[in-house]
Amino acid sequence: MGLRFHEKYLLLIGSVSLGLFILSATLFYFSSSDLSSTLQQHKIRDVGNRRGNEELLVRKVVVYRHNLSDNSALRQNNEYRRNYVKEMMKFAWDGYVAHAWGQNELNPITKSGHSGSIFGSAHLGATIVDAADTLYIMGLKEEFEKAKQWIDSSFDILTASSDLSVFETNIRYVGGLLSAYALTKEKLFLSKAIQIADLLLPAFDASSTGIPLALINVQTGKATNYNWASGGCSILSEFGSIELEFSFLSKITGNDTYLLKCRKLREYVNKLEKPDGLYPNYLNPNTGKWCQKHISVGALGDSFYEYLLKVWLFDEKRDNKLWETYKNAILAIENKLLFKSKPSNLWYFAEMKGTRIEHKMDHLACFTSGMFAxxxxxxxxxxxxxxxLELAEKIGETCHESYNRTITKLGPESFRFASDIEAKAVRVHESYYILRPEAVEGWFYLWRVTGKQQYRDWCWEVVEALEKHCRATAGYTGIRNVNSLPVDQDDVQQSFFLAETLKYLFLTFSDSNKISLDKWVFNTEAHPFPIEI
Known part of the structure; x- marks a missing residue:
């Protein structure tokens, strides 16, 4: 009953907000494009019965969008494309401001705050912190100032009563705040980052090895691991994706506590025996033994490898041992998990489960294209x-095929390879798209490294698909099946869509000196840190 009433109230507020948005959008500079409204039908689940009743309802939704120009030459113009992505960011941000301000994420169809995010129902403003540096980079000054004011006056991590993911809190909050500080030099961002990092430290002290546990209660300081994670083990991609943020924090504060925690962790892992040079995805933080032989550069493993390279770069390439560790880890992955499909000769990374090879590649693993570039x-x-560079381009091509072979031209969560299948999702639970960035991230790096126009064009194809299938009345939504029309939208605008996907798209259509790869390193949430301070 409360949800139904709340929905009506939000509809009233949303109508007023939408009118104001249309007026402001008309004044917003955008190359050769006019506002129009198109009437579309979207399948969405009844909000009142989201957890129980799975009946699908069809609602008519008025979607306000900028028309993509019919002028093909204009659509190939990078200034046009860049400004279009900027408008997408403003639209996504304005919807969040109007309907979910202070909450973690937005339900862009039902116009409400998304309480089912990984940070729970506490109003921690995940979208605000995650998106702040994107707003700044795009030159959305008023929007950035609004974000800054909220962070200064209203953000308090201690309002979270439930356990928080150490990994997600680090990459989104600590990373987002440190990036905002690096771009603006405003101390309030640094002070907030320090506060959060200090609250994460007990996770390192909760084990005998210094391997941090996955969850932390910031009010009590108690750390735990997920029960589902191979009997309570720590996850490789999570404990391996903290050092970049903590290194930056130690460098700018002069407090080595953060760096030393991560160095101890890294040194411990370096001493462990690796089966065939590979790093399994789970490690027992108390016994120091690998929990099972599940190996992947997708989910559970991905950013561990990314941070070996990026921490080395952030340290100005001085740590030769770390570079060697990275090279050895990548060589083992190449030797055991890199395959080529037939007949298309698509290069892909499979997964290893025990002694069995599963010929499945996650969308998350598409980041490797950028890492190798x-x-x-x-x-x-x-x-x-x-x-x-060849490996980077081949993986980038495979990820493009995973998009191009779907009905919607959006990539599935994972895709498989078999005698009669190449780069396609074959299971329903692998067919969803939640606005993920890894494919465009890879093409961004490939554009910067090679200068080949095709990578910009591939990114633009994603923009067109997002506009066609994911743009809703108040923002952008994921879809449940990339091979089904009409699309079944999930009504969630993920914070990483603003932090990563739109940022990488914008930078792909920008000059290479905009956040230069010679001077900046992106964390795994696309928050840039300066190499020289």
């Missing part, structure tokens, strides 16, 4: 440089 820039051996 970045690596190629810093290889001193010409053959190694060529090898890793």
């Amino acid at each position: 970045l690596q190629s820039l810093h290889e001193t051996d010409i053959n190694q440089r060529a090898h890793y």
